[in-house]
């Protein structure tokens with residue numbers, strides 16, 4: 063139990079010194095992705111071998127006097143999930159990809175004992191064949207600026223000692239020496255904007271709550287992360303849970319709140335486990351609980367598991383859910399800062415927002431303001447997926463262009479295909495086009511083109527993507543996730559989905575496109591909560607940038623990307639057909655007939671355009687047209 | 688005192704707890720508000736009561752808000768029928784009408800707002816518009832025999848497990864507040880039928896009129912400890928009786 067600020071500082075110095083005695087550190091990624099491909103087995107194998115060789119150390123062993131050994135530790139997500147399981151060797155910075163349990167022996171013998179790289183485990187660019195020794199040399203990492211994610215992949219998320227050794231919780235010492243007002247001012251001056259989607263200045267929220275008079279105030283951390291393509295918050299909670307807790311304690315002190323809640327998505331059991339461990343450790347160390355560091359300030363945190371609905375990530379639905387009520391949004395005012403959780407003044411921020419706080423306090427406002435663009439300082443984490451060479455979790459300064467993200471970090475579009483669009487911000491975001499490649503990605507610039515950072519999901523789409531189908535896909539998601547409370551969202555998303563389904567089925571009319579637009583505007587302006595207010599974004603942006611594609615479906619009855627089944631038709635080229643009959647056997651609707659060794663024929667009336675025949679034909683005789 | 692303007696006309700408000708809708712109704716402006724009932728907490732779900740608001744300090748920006756929930760803030764300028772509001776209301780009416788195409792109430796509204804529903808895909812003939820007044824009424828009664836179940840498009844009002852609700856007292860408050868007559872309540876020969884249950888109705892011991900279900904009276908008895916025999920007189924006769932008692936005591 064640390065009782066004073068002084069003790070905390072001394073302990074940190076101690077731990078730091080101890081950490082300095084580690085000769086080498088082997089970090090095995092224990093993020094959700096790598097763990098599902100067996101990384102824990104690799105961790106255990108490595109630890110066993112290192113221990114058997116008498117090399118193993120950790121902070122406690124070093125403090126007992128053991129020096130110069132090798133630490134093996136699980137870590138949070140490195141971001142390069144596609145290449146997992148990942149193993150990283152520090153201080154050399156070697157990154158081994160797609161590691162198997164059997165590789166453990168070789169890693170220890172060569173890298174640990176001889177200091178040599180295991181060539182065959184290095185990352186090799188599939189397009190160029192080039193291999194990379196260290197993670198920094200891989201463009202995927204090299205072009206990033208990992209600040210909020212700095213610990214994700216480099217420390218053991220289950221060790222508070224390591225976190226403290228690296229400077230963690232030190233900001234509390236600084237913060238407790240400031241007045242709450244001054245802390246709010248600092249966050250305000252740093253222009254920290256909410257990373258949960260809206261980009262609202264966190265300092266304004268904190269200061270509003272600070273000014274409210276109430277017998278109880280709350281800090282709530284939104285870890286619901288409902289966007290299907292996003293996993294930034296998960297990675298932070300799993301990989302660096304103490305940073306989120308530290309941010310929340312600071313918010314509590316600044317706003318006068320003594321109780322905190324972290325609302326974690328039900329599908330994130332590992333995040334829950336890591337946060338639980340971290341909270342228990344923080345309590346043991348006296349960093350949570352009563353009279354923290356002897357300052358008289360009390361703060362404690364509870365974890366709440368989400369109810370599993372997308373809409374529960376919306377602020378008022380989330381607080382309702384914590385209260386034990388149905389996760390349904392309500393209208394504002396009153397605002398959350400006045401009447402939030404249990405009708406008390408509440409600071410509600412996103413995981414990544416809280417994770418930025420210790421950084422701002424420790425490095426200073428001026429330093430922070432230099433990263434990113436004017437009015438949008440700091441970095442943003444994105445989940446990069448879709449038709450892109452390197453998928454994964456990335457962090458870049460605000461204002462980085464789409465071009466840098468897609469081509470420098472993401473490695474471009476695979477198969478030499480052309481970029482068609484990027485969906486940013488998940489189901490409530492909008493799409494960007496190649497014309498936006500040089501647009502700085504920050505809250506304001508994106509808003510100006512009708513998109514938004516939203517959750518931070520970035521789905522890259524190549525030329526073979528049908529944008530009407532994309533709009534349909536997202537509308538299908540939101541329609542199912544609508545809570546159903548208000549008419550525009552409940553009825554409007556359903557009607558929009560019906561129209562989009564009609565268009566991709568080749569039955570749309572020009573009038574439908576018009577109705578779709580009217581509906582989209584109504585749902586946007588008339589809905590009760592953010593889910594409805596943003597549900598139209600995919601429709602509105604695809605209509606704006608890809609209107610011809612809608613018109614092609616409706617008027618010319620073609621899907622320009624060749625995706626929508628309704629517009630496909632198949633025929634057999636009699637010149638190429640050898641009459642083997644394979645097509646006829648796979649056809650689910652018995653639409654293909656013919657005599658063996660004579661050309662077969664497709665009955666257009668019966669054909670359901672499934673394409674099974676084209677896939678089955680060994681002679682490429684089935685043509686699509 | 689709060690001063691606002693509604694459609695340009697200045698209005699002074701003394702009761703700070705009033706919502707914009709309260710004020711709009713008071714000054715005689717008619718706007719649709721299907722999920723609103725003066726005796727129940729507002730919910731803001733039909734979105735028909737939307738109005739456009741602005742303030743001189745907002746630099747010409749305006750907001751669309753639901754008047755049934757929005758508090759009266761000093762200096763607000765409220766437009767109840769601006770083009771933007773009308774356009775929204777019109778589409779919302781169309782959406783509701785596409786769901787409940789047989790509803791007289793909605794058809795009337797559609798006529799008022801010149802809302803033609805033809806383009807909105809398949810018409811359905813649901814009766815319920817999911818305004819939630821019935822569930823709120825039931826909750827206010829302290830019963831909660833019915834509630835909203837499911838999400839999104841599948842949302843509906845139903846008793847638990849779709850079974851006849853055991854705790855229902857047949858008070859009929861749900862049917863009473865329903866703005867579109869979607870809850871079936873029938874009465875024949877002293878029996879009330881609602882939510883697939885049958886309730887015996889009490890005859891007033893004085894005038895002989897059927898006035899409340901026996902279960903409802905038992906609920907009052909259990910909740911407030913009023914003797915059952917005192918509950919067997921209908922409210923009107925009770926009033927009369929109190930009058931007679933008073934008259935007897937003071938004037939005779």
Ligand SMILES: Cc1cc2nc3c(=O)[nH]c(=O)nc-3n(C[C@H](O)[C@H](O)[C@H](O)COP(=O)(O)O)c2cc1C
Nearest residue numbers: 256257258284287288375376377411412415592593
């Ligand atoms: C439908 C919907 C879903 C949302 N989901 C999330 C979420 O998963 N995580 C999150 O942080 N914010 C989410 N938000 C935004 C929150 O309402 C809220 O603005 C945010 O948590 C505030 O934190 P910030 O200011 O730090 O971003 C969602 C909003 C809506 C309308």
Ligand code: FES
Nearest residue numbers: 731733734736755
């Ligand atoms: S009356 Fe206000 S939303 Fe229905």
